Amino acid sequence: MSYPAHIRAVLVLGLPLVGGHMAQMAIGLTDTIMVGRYGSEALATVTLATTLFFTLFVVGMGFAYAVMPMVAKYDAEGDDQKVRRATRMGLWLSAFFCLAVLPLLWWSEAVLLILRQEPDIAAGAQVYLRILAIGLLPALVVMTLKSYLAALGKTQVVFWVTVVAVPFNAFANYALIFGNFGFPELGLRGAALASLSTHTFSALVVIGYILVWVPQHALFQRLWKSDREMLSEVFRLGWPIGLTLLSESFLFAASAIMMGTLGQVPLAAHGIAIQLASMTFMLHLGLSNAATVRAGNAFGREDWSHMARGGRVALALSAGIAVLTIAIFVTFPEPLMSIFLDADDPDRAEIFRIGVVLLFLAALFQLVDGAQVVALGLLRGVQDTQMPMILAAVSYFGIGLPAAYVLGLTFGLGGVGIWTGLVLGLAVASVLLNHRFWFRTVPELSASPAPA
Template identity: 60%
Template sequence: MIKVMTYPGHFRAIAVLGLPLIGGHLAQFAIGLTDTVMLGWYGVEALAAVTLASSYFFVLFLFGAGFGLAVMPMVATAAAEENETSIRRSTRMGLWLSLIYAALTIPFLWWSYPIFILLKQEPQVAETASQYLRVAGWGLIPALLVMVLKSYLAALERTQIVLWITVAAAFVNGITNYALIFGNWGAPELGVMGAAIASVVTQIVSLICVVIYAVRALPEHSMFQRFWRPDWEMFSSVLKLGVPIGLTLLAEVTLFATSAIMMGWLGQVPLAAHGIALNLASATFMVHLGLSNVATIRAGNALGRRDRAHLEKGAIAVTGMSLVVSVLTIVLFLTCAEPLISLFMEADEPRRPQILAIGTGLLAMAALFQLVDGAQVIALGLLRGLQDAKIPMVMAALSYWVVGIPASYYFGFTRGMEGIGIWLGLVIGLACAAVLLMARFWLRSVREIGVPAE
């Protein structure tokens, strides 16, 4: 007999599972922020080169991350079915696919210079970025493997270790960057190459920690015994779920990359204000992302038990918690805009008044942005938990590319609203995704739970 969980029970379960995941996402965000700050201290050219290189790396990483994210609902469902063989099979094939993808992608990182030139980047910046990627690019292999193993552990509700491994990685990244970029503590001053080495070291340390934990804490899964043996049926299952998830992630990052390009057309000051507002919005988005991961895990559990009532109540609870976070963020962004923006600028910055004026308006839009962005990422998390990814991929791509990007251009330039208009387009695109994805979940996907398979 299935025990019916009350809403307070769902709230408690989501909090226990979600808080470490939220902390892990914030720690991961801190790694990127640390790189930006330290390279900014080192020099503008270094910062520009690594910003370009990191953006390029991130796009390639995101698609590969789809395989790791595919493992999460598959393991959660198998765990609910008490099928340890499927837990091992799906995780192993997630690792296989990540290794294959990394091997195919490394050449694009090694020979990135001509690609940057084709993208009309300055030759000196392109050269430095390419040199950075020839070292940092090798970090793609451990980074993708870590993504798979973290998803495996999170799906088994071992989220505390996911948090602590990410916090340890953030600490290692900060220390190694400080030593190798600037030549502190007797280390050589390597500048950009120091940042590249620090990136690889951080990923390797993360991989070692997560492998040691998985082997020692979960020996019953024998994860790495006879690892070389293929499992083509499960390989195909992970591939079919992972590719649309990866493409969905790429579609979203394209929306934000295009908005940055449009802001750049308006000039350096609007672009700087955009960067600050987006950093603040990204930090608070980590909370929604953590809740989305919880939605995936708990929906996967419900799928394994064919428990529709649990799925529906859990979905309402996690959506409600995301809504509360959005409301608190809206209040924060509307009442504390100037102090928040000031955190990213020196007090004597000559363009400070202009950045504050533009940034305050963008942060008001970011408040509205949080509401719809949170809703769409929760819907994606729920659908992934039910292993429903192909149609959501199409819905997301249409929302981001067909609605969001044209709306940003229309309001930003045709209607002359500039930065506010560009962000309004983001809001419209994300709102469209939220409506379509939530409708997909509630009107179709959730109804299939509890219906015996044919």
Template identity: 50%
Template sequence: MGDITGPVGAPGFGAKGHMRALMVLGLPLIGSNLAQNLIQFVDVLMLGWYDVTALAAVSIATPYWFTLFLLGAGFAWAVAPLVAAAVEAGDGVAARRITRMGLWLSVAAGCIFVPAFWWSAPVLLWLGQTEEIAGLAQDYLRIAGWGLFPALFAITLRSFLSALELAGIILWVSLAAAVLNVGLNWVLIFGNLGFPEMGIEGAALASVSLHVASGLGLAVYAAKRCAEYDLFTRFWRFDGQIAAQVAKLGLPMGITTVAETLLFSASAVMMGWIGEVWLAAHGIALQLASLTFMVHLGLSQAVTVRAGRAYGRRDEAGLRLGGLVALALSGAMVALTMALFLGVPGALMSVFVDPADPLRDAIIAAGVTLLAIAALFQLVDAAQVMTIGLLRGVQDTTVPLVIAIVSYWVLGIPASWLLAFPAGMGAPGIWLGMVVGLGAAAVALSVRFWWGTGRLGTVL
């Protein structure tokens, strides 16, 4: 329970000021998110050129790696609202301590998860993969798993810099990583420039190198641009009190994100029960929805920092006005997305389907149906991620975790199954079920934030 009563609007922004601040911070974060998506796209594309079996293995290994990464990343994400509040309160020492403990906890998470990468084949076999695919995926993960340390290190520094509203460097590092990824994959996967042909292991090594380069780039920038914080001086000193604070905020953030990710994983599994055409259409439609979602995710990350600053200066009026402006910006993007998904769905789908594919017409027709539902899907998905960003800014993550689990797993997944199979709606029913889950989360999280910030000047 945090009291934010104080001088109304101090130091205060008008709506235009909030919009300008959100755009300055949000646009680089949106761009960096899109660059990260591009990296994943290139990995899939280049391994597809190399070998279909390797592509299948990395398609299984990547979600495995990413799930564990998300669990550990909660500690890194917690740094942003905590540092933002500390800086706004004029406590630079607390900002340093928070960031250091975010780095400590990220390293600890990596140590816990490394065995899960090293002995991943038995898990993948249990999940129904063939021995060949599970073995190749394990070969990939035994190398890529070491990239978890620099990846979490980089995310923690990204959160620190975002909290200081120094997001430009994050965009440039992400773009540089996307370019570097193409070159490293070309050299290490295919064995160019005198290097041995390493295939899927080359892709893993390229991934680790990318995370190391990104982490080092952000570390050098943070050390020079933010020298007054002395982030890396006496880094070995552990701060139990601050570590507990970061863990308390960050662990629910990681689990919440994994809960949502698994909602989409479950939808893909159910889509596979229906058939190849619908599964292909689902993958394309979800890729399009994910691409536009990067805008809302970037805005959500920005609004976490802005809300954290309002929380730090005890500015309830600024917190609520900033939240309204952020939702309006997100809503404008939703309107544009809905117009595209409803206006030219066939054109969007056709970009992803080989003209020579005999199933092309069927996949496009199925995708047009799913994109019509995706228009509604975008509305609730954007609303829930934006409100999560606001709640994280005021350091409220435990109740949102409960809301997420109930919405996604108690309501969303059962609704998808009931609508798709007993109700006979098939694939559209799966997407409508996801709308139910995300919509329930959006409503509950909105009530949590707006009701909480309106009660006698207190924040939840």
């Protein structure tokens, strides 16, 4: 397949995934904007609470993400039974994970106080998280089933399932946070209930689609039946993915914790900058998911040259997106930040002053962040997850996190120092992960015998 053909194939598969991730971020963006309009204290509280929730959520996503390369490989081999078995056990492991982490969400105030957060913010975060904790299971069910559909090439469905949740979430937030349409004004509780409702609604939509339009795998028949062999396979592939995701998300979560020690205003500025950076990251994540599916298909067919060409195309597209978003962040920082703040907010000017600098640093890590997540996607496609986990841990825990702490808090550089640590960690991860795929994985697979 030629490079232009690879570009078309990646875009056909990847653009709906990008759109789906953007729609998912639009849900988070809606939450942030509406809570920000409710007040800067509420914004700081939700920023802290969702940081803890998302940190746990991404670990559970490891099992959902494990389903994607497995289903892609089994589908390329024509093994429908293994497609069904892998997806079911991904759902099982998601449920087990939710039960395991429920206590951390339920008693989150104690955790946040240990991490030196302001008592009022920690108490509000626990109120929010006790409601949202119920939504963890439907959220992970949605992720697992989206991975299943994406691996089958049904990426447009993944897109539309997420898109229909956006207006639902906006309505729920507007009604429950501010007390519109006859609903009571619930503030933070309303924001949490809106998120819970949205996760549940999304799960019902995707389950309904699979029951009607993908009946051939009989995915939900005898769902309770155990499958120890496949459960072990999904777990073996999924736990390193979860810990890899944790390494990066913990770096960002720890940065929020460190920003929280600087006060409510820096934490609010951090929340806005992270939200904007996360929005653009979804573009790279969609390409990464497409790279996983295509690498998984090539892995099942043992077509190594196809895999390498597809990988180069995914990285090149990611780099192009990074250049564009860097230009936007550097050129329009204040208009972007003004979306999240009420014009009468007394902290608006100070949040702007801090946030503009943070957005400049967010622009710096666009290129390396995209390159590392695409490399991860390619490695997952060939079911290489344990060494990438180690490389990610070295990058984020060994370099990024210590640098953020030393520069931000020890040397007194504040938010600038904390975000500089983020940039360093992501840059090292990008180099190590790309080196593994291009200088270890591709040469080793290319040396394998060609398929008959």
